[in-house]
Amino acid sequence: MGVALNHTIVWCNDQQKSADFLTGILGLPPARRFFHFLVVDLDNGVSLDFYQIEGEIRLQHYAFLIGEDDFDAIYARVLARGLDYWADPMRQRPKEISHNDGGRGFYFDDPDGHFLEVLTRPYGSGG
Structure with missing residues (x-):
């Protein structure tokens, strides 16, 4: 067996709110x-294990590779919730979608301020 990510812990102030959001x-x-975790299972066997703490959260970045068919539905849910989103990690291109490597993607915040990203093509995949 090769090396594969199995799970990671996502620190949050309200695990139900954060897991439901994602x-x-x-x-x-x-x-x-x-x-004591709320576990969100992803389609590739990796899980995000939400762990609730009091106090300051050290913010992280989580990127999700999604299918083209899923992009429109996810984008619609972000718009329906009135969330801010950006085409770039520096937040200089608000309300835009990126087209890196011939795909589509954008960044947005979760309830604790973790910087989430969805993208349809891995970086460096061409296109």
Whole structure:
């Protein structure tokens, strides 16, 4: 077996709110409970394990590779919620979609301020 990411912990102030936000935006099944985590399972076998803490959250970036068919639905859910989004990680291109490597993508914040990204083509894949 090669090396593969199995799970990562997402620190949050309200794990139900954060997990519901992610599953709602990405169109995933509801999170499941595993001990003190709320676990969001992704389609490639990796999970995001939401862990609730009090106080300051160290912000992270999470990027999700999605299909072209999923992009329009996710984008519509972001628009329906009135979320801010950007085509670039420096937040200099608000309300735009990127077209890197011939795909589509954008960035947006989760309830704790983690910087989320959806993209339809991996960086460096050409196009």
